Amino acid sequence: MTQPASTADLDELVDTTAATRSTEQPYGDHAQILSQADDQSPLLDVPVAVCCPNCGEAVTLHERGLPGDVPYFDSACTQCDVDVRTWCAVGIDAAYHQIVEPAALTTMVQQFWDDWLWSGITNSKGEPRTDEYTERFATKSTAFGWNWEVTCPLCRRTRTALERDSALVGGNLDYHHWSHNPDQGVCLCRECHNIIGFDTYDTELEERAESWGFDSRHDLQVIRLALRDAAVTGRPVGIRSTTALVDRYNLLHSPESVRQLLESIGNNESLRELFLDKRLVAGIDANC
Template sequence: MTQTTPTAALDDLVDGTTRTRSIEQPYGDRAQVLSQADEQSPLLDVPVAICCPNCSEAVTLYERGLPGVVPYFDAACTQCDVDLRTWCAVAVDAAYLQIVEPATLTTMVQQFWDDWLWSGITNSKGEPRTDEYTDRFATKTAAFGWDWEVTCPLCRRTRTALERNSALVGGNLDYHHWSHDPDQGVCLCRECHNIIGFDTYDTELEERAAAWGFDSRHGLQVIRLALRDAAVTGQPVGPRSATALVNRYNLLHSPERVQQLLESISEDEALRERFLDERLVAGIEANC
């Protein structure tokens, strides 16, 4: 059950600064999840080993470099007895093979899974496949013996926690559109999806945005998302948070535009009060 939160505590979500989110590239451009390889990859022109993300064992060697996009990969790690696919194998510059660490490769793959799921997985026809890959990742996690689990990127609750804490919320992530053309959005749990939209319909939110002086409902949703992120992380919204928000939540807005939106509530107390309510911290206590 969510406890009553004093207004002063909610005000703390706006002041101060926050850290930006670093992108996991521990070996620079010398290693990447195989699914991420494309025709611009620096691994096209050097010998490349395809490694297991659990033990770092090389299972395949491309002596002449990666062949551009690798649409299909199926090889087994004999040490872990796990079949590898493009989304759970790491391409490593062979010159770096002796220095890569299993734990680091594991983190790279898990971060890739998070980013891919959160941005919404579709096939070439634009049909959703997020649920399918959620199950695939869960199966591979069990095979590796990892403790990774699908989480909502905003409240950070795992799928198991969401199912346990609320029958209404459920454990699946819903795709929240920032834009339909181009199709861009982020997968959030149902509760976070509702919270950033003030628990109302899009039509009503558009009317509210116009009345408050915003271009569209997405401006309101971005501000609510930033405030809930601040509540979850304990890092108040500040001048350095815009880029981190764009990266984590696959925003269509530029960092500069996000910063303008955040400044609008920082500089206008009356406007800020319209965005602050107890729903911003709903479910957070259960995640602590």
Template structure:
């Protein structure tokens, strides 16, 4: 139960007195505490489920392995993902480029596109199809600002239109799982 609490706390992005995420400091601190208790605990990315030790082998600087993804800055709401998952759900682009793409594709904002990418990656990681019923789990697991109903509507739009669906799918979604 304590380990689940730590994971949830870290994924949501622990902040300093200025409200800036500082996950690497707490990751190290909680890892040391878990070791003192003899627990086999390791922070994992909530999306790809890879542990911090695996990420640190793949990325030179451990502080580069975690990244806080903002769904909203006012109020601050987001989730800490590994750097790779953060980049994958954002199409490996800057927010303003994803925002432009969202409008070109008929969506409200970049968050809509990122949520769809999140759902697609979640389906790949868990080896399950994208389903409308996963909306509530996505909202809870990834601290989304949208309601389950809004997420369900986004998934409906993409699942109904195969051409649109194909715009979201690229090889990066499968990285580390094929």
């Protein structure tokens, strides 16, 4: 069971202002991770340099543009002496290659890894491959000499920190379903997974949602997630764009519906108190 905390301790997490969303595409349509390429890619009809995300050097050139879907790519960067795969190779409009900064490509790939892992990686049969790619990305990060590690998107603790903090929590991320049909969710550490669900069973959470006037347990989980995100980032809920929350946590809710949920607790003190407890900040001190 969660332990209640005073409203004064956590009240500052609730606010109603807005923020600007940061971009994850430093070169817009002129650069794309090969794994993201499809028959709608803007790089189909222009010469494309496929580049190493570490040094920025071109490892190959497609003079007639990318061939649409790129199911397999395995070329070595001779400068870094590292094999480059579809999930770390960056296709760049060749006309822009000379102005590209390697550090921007590194950040772009690392963000793609985070987003892909957090949304849950599966094969064509829907079987999970998150653990497999966690190892692949970690190995490639080491090969490039990057200081990147798998993290929980909510508490921001690295896999190493999670393993250190608690044998029970462990370092793996668990897939939290927002929906089974369609399959949509986010990978969180076990502790965050439990916290957004009030450390209780789904059936109990559904009953609680109904008694509190919400549509489903997912409404409660989204509110808890937003509050914990605010506690981790140090920004009140309203400062965090609801669009950013939807994108980061792969929510099924729309930005507008998330905004309405947060307003419901922002405008109702007694309701807000039901969501605030000490568990919201569990493990956060270890990440600071």
